[in-house]
Amino acid sequence: MPVQGLWQWITEHGVVVGTYALLVVDIVLRLAALVVVPRNRRPGSALAWLLAIMVLPIVGFPLYLMLGKAQLPRARREKQQQVNRLMRVRAQGIPDSELDEDSPSWLQSAVRLNRELGAFPLVGNNDVELEIDYETSLARMAADIRTAREDVHVLFYTIGLDEVTADFFGALGEVADRGVTVRVLYDHWGSVSHRREYKAMRRFLDAHGIAHFPMMPMRPFRDGAFQRPDLRNHRKLLVIDGARGWMGSQNLIASHYDKLANIRRGLHWQETMARLRGPIVSELNLLFGIDWYFESDEVLEDEELVRQAPDTSGTYECQLVPSGPGFVLENNLLLFNQLFYSARHRICAVSPYFVPDESMLAALTTAAKRGVEVELFVSEIGDQFLVFHAQRSYYTALLEAGVRIHLYRAPTILHAKHVTIDDSVSVIGSSNMDIRSFLLDMESSMMVGGSDFMERMREVEDVYRSRSRELTLEEWKKRPAPMMLLDNLCRLASSVV
Known part of the structure; x- marks a missing residue:
């Protein structure tokens, strides 16, 4: 049949041809999903993706191609491998310490x-030192910045210039104007989503000649291949002269995140930040240097990053644990599970977004059933609809196992992230206990040994406990059936990573 005749036949029978074409595409996508999706993937995640694709292949399969792989594109993976090798070499210059007897x-x-x-x-x-007051921590960080003589390194997921952070930025501008080297990194999506404050921040940094780069920029094909847009750098850290450092859960923005909806609801965020002195600051600085190279291609010299600590009078043993899609394994998840299974007496976990995988859920419920006192602090209300309802779907299993769940009272969002185990070890940092933090986000956690520091952590836990109410199994079983259905549906959706 001539081409012209074939085209005429197709146009005359377009509905039939289109129907059969869609049917063929539908079958091909379903079969391809059975081959591609389960490869090197958790069974729960694979089933969730397969369900999404089987229900609506035309939409589900393209979404899987965009969001189904929790890895960087090849060019950035190769760069990350170089970074990891460099990190291991440089970390060799930091001596190991011995734990207390x-x-x-x-x-x-x-x-x-x-x-x-x-x-x-x-x-x-x-x-x-621990600081749980939002504006006090910003003021103390600004005060530390003003003492800088050599350099200031800033890395936060969300950075915005507003009335609350103005003094922090003022401190950066002051030291930059007198010749101190200031470098700033901010997650692209975490900051640009606050458009007015983001633009004000960039104008300020440019006006003072401060070098700054967005982390994981939202340019999907920047590295020659599609990059999953929700791979983010979620770390929060500040280093001054390689001698003093800050890390924890707080972002550089007002506690209501400058969102009208939050202000109308009276929402604000409760954080926990740690101020550090001693050799651990070099580890923070080294992690910043790695992320700086990752985004700027500038290699900071060893002497700029790993320095002799001017103050070694402290008594705590500390270890930094970075994690993220650039690592082969889920470092933060493995650390948490190791500690949960090792606990003998007590586990206290604080996490705003608690969506564990099967291994973490098993570690916590097993600990509770073998007699360990397990407490979980979460918020009474949520700022992220899907995550909030997904985490609620785990409450029944936790409560039935004997886990005590404390709901931090509204209208505050408990955004702090820390864990204490027995009287032995604490972990504090930026990592939530959810699948996103395990697979998709670059995080930083710090493990601190010793009962002396544990006393400080217990004081923070007591404050949070006084601001919370305990959820009982009896109360939870009385929740409306439609709400239970919604929680379970969101749990299923949260598995699609």
Whole structure:
């Protein structure tokens, strides 16, 4: 049949041809999904993706191609491998410390695990202070910045210039104007989503000649291949002269995130930040240097990053644990599970977004059933609809296992992220206990050994407990059936990673 005749036949029978073409595409996509989706993927995640594709292949399969692989494009993976090798070489210049004699034997195993996963050693002679007041922590960080003589390194998921952060930026401008080197990194999506404050921040940094780069920029094909847009750098850290550092859960923006909806609801965020002195600051600085190279291609010299700590009067052993899609394994998840299974008496976990995978859920419920006192602090209300309802779907299993769940009272969002195990070890940082933090986000956590620091953590937990109410199994079983259905549907959707 001539081409012209064939085209005429197709146009005359367009509905039939289109129907059969869609049917063929539908079948091909379903069969392709059965081959492609389960490859190297958790069974729960694979089933969720397969369900989405089988229900609506034309939409589900393209979404899988965009969001189904929790890895960087090849060019960035190769760069990350170079970064990881560089990190291991540079971390060799930081000496290992010995744990106290009264430390439990399992803690040494955790130290070895962390060193293998993230390359950073355990270092001693550190001092760690905790700050839980939002604006006080910003003021103290600004005060530390004003003492800078050599350099200031800033890395936060969300950075915006507003009335609350104005003094922080004022401090950056002051030291930059007198010749201190200031470098700033911010997650692209985490900051640009606050458009007015983001633009004000960039104008300010440019006006003072401060070098700055967006992390994981929202340019999908920048590295020659499609990059999943929700791979983010979620770390929060500040380093001044390689001598003083800050890390934790807080972003550089007002506690209501400058959103009208939050202001109308009276929402604000509760955080926990740690101020550090001692050799651990070099580990923070090294992590910043790695992310700086990742985004700017500038290699900061060893002497700029790993320095002799001017103050070694502290008594805490600390170890930094980086994690994210650039690592082969899920470093933060492995650390948490190791600690949960090692606990003998008590686990206290604070996480705003609690959507565990099967292994973490098993670790916590097993701990509770073998007699460990397990407490979980979460918010009474949520700022992210899907995650909030997904995490609620786990409450029944946790409560039935004996886990005590404390709901931080509205209208505050408890955004702090930390864990304490027995009287032995604490973990504080940027990592949530959810699948996103395990697979998709670059995070930083710090493990701190010693009962002295544990006393400070217990004081913070007591404050949060006084601001919370305990959820009981009886109350939870009385929730409306439609709400239970919604929670379970969101749990299924949260597995699609």
